[in-house]
Amino acid sequence: DTAVSQTPKYLVTQMGNDKSIKCEQNLGHDTMYWYKQDSKKFLKIMFSYNNKELIINETVPNRFSPKSPDKAHLNLHINSLELGDSAVYFCASSQDLSGGSGETQYFGPGTRLLVL
Amino acid sequence: EDQVTQSPEALRLQEGESSSLNCSYTVSGLRGLFWYRQDPGKGPEFLFTLYSAGEEKEKERLKATLTKKESFLHITAPKPEDSATYLCAVGGGASKIIFGSGTRLSIRP
Numbered sequence: 001d002t003a004v005s006q007t008p009k010y011l012v013t014q015m016g017n018d019k020s021i022k023c024e025q026n027l028g029h030d031t032m033y034w035y036k037q038d039s040k041k042f043l044k045i046m047f048s049y050n051n052k053e054l055i056i057n058e059t060v061p062n063r064f065s066p067k068s069p070d071k072a073h074l075n076l077h078i079n080s081l082e083l084g085d086s087a088v089y090f091c092a093s094s095q096d097l098s099g100g101s102g103e104t105q106y107f108g109p110g111t112r113l114l115v116l
Numbered sequence: 117e118d119q120v121t122q123s124p125e126a127l128r129l130q131e132g133e134s135s136s137l138n139c140s141y142t143v144s145g146l147r148g149l150f151w152y153r154q155d156p157g158k159g160p161e162f163l164f165t166l167y168s169a170g171e172e173k174e175k176e177r178l179k180a181t182l183t184k185k186e187s188f189l190h191i192t193a194p195k196p197e198d199s200a201t202y203l204c205a206v207g208g209g210a211s212k213i214i215f216g217s218g219t220r221l222s223i224r225p
Contacts, residue, residue, distance in 0.1 A: 004159075041201060043160070043215040056212050090159050102148030102167060102207050107159035 003027050004108035006091050012114045013081055021076045021111045023091030031055070032074035033092040033105065034066060043090070049074055050096075081115045088112050118143045118208050122216035129194055129223050137189040137219045139204030147207040149187050151180050154201045154218070163189075163202075194223045 004025045013019055025032060033056075034046040048056035049068040063079040074091060091108040119142045129135055141149065148167055152160035164173045166182040173180050177198060179190040189202055201218040208214070 040217065041154075042217050043203065043205075045212050048212065058212075092159075102165065104148075104150060104162055104165050105213065106162060107152075109159045110157075 004091055004093055004106055006089075006108040006111050008111060009109065010112050010114075012116065014116055015081055015083060017081050018077070018079045019081060019113075020078070021089055021091075021113075023074045023076070023108055025072055025091075025093040025106075025108075027093055027095075027106065029093040029095050029106075030071055031094045031096055031103075032068065032071070033094075034074065034076050035090040035092060035107075036060075037088040037090060037110070039087070047074075047076075078113075081113075083115050086113055086115045118206065118214045120204055120206055120214050120216035122202075122204050122219050124219060125217070126220040127222070129191075129221070131195060131223055131225050132193050134190070134192045134194070136191070137202055137204075137221070139187040139189070139216055140185060141187070141204075141206045142185075143206045143208035143214070145208055148213075149182055150205040150207070150213065151187070151189055152203040152205065154203055160203055191221070194221075196223045196225050199223045 007022045031050045033048045047066045052068045065077045068074045088110045090110045092105040094103040094105045096103045121140045123138045151163040154160045164180040169184045181188045201220050203218045205213045205215045
């Protein structure tokens with residue numbers, strides 16, 4: 001009965017390929033996020049969506065494009081993968097916008113992306 | 117600019133040896149301070165949210181406290197299963213939360 005789930009768990013691919021990561025939450029939350037965790041374990045926000053609307057769009061390459069078909073799903077598509085994209089990507093959700101309301105975020109298990 | 121600094125970077129304790137982890141923050145208009153636990157290969161697991169200076173929260177061997185400039189995560193009589201990376205994050209007025217780099221806690225039996 002997972003609250004925030006991501007697929008796939010592992011993703012190994014060649015440079016230049018296009019790949020997608022999917023995220024689903026069954027908590028009934030309005031806001032979903034994508035984070036990138038680098039090799040030094042720093043968690044950095046990439047995007048957030050509130051009720052299917054893009055709210056936060058940090059300085060990430062245009063090759064990264066989020067898509068929210070409904071408020072329970074937030075997918076991340078990455079074009080033309082580069083070596084530097086190798087990292088762990090986490091999806092999270094909160095009842096409302098964190099920071100603005102101080103709501104707690106709940107994280108998925110992560111997707112480990114390795115670009116060769 | 118909003119900033120979160122955690123110390124120490126790594127901490128090794130003997131089982132039963134109590135200690136504290138520090139999270140210093142600079143944020144314009146604190147909306148919430150969050151503590152998470154992260155085990156290797158897993159996502160961050162929520163522990164506590166603190167909203168105002170003087171607030172304290174407890175869960176088993178963990179106790180989180182908050183002042184206007186920092187938060188402490190006190191661990192009392194830790195066990196090996198408490199070994200993990202502990203992450204601190206703050207939410208401010210920019211509608212996003214900023215994470216610190218974490219403290220890797222290791223408890224020896």
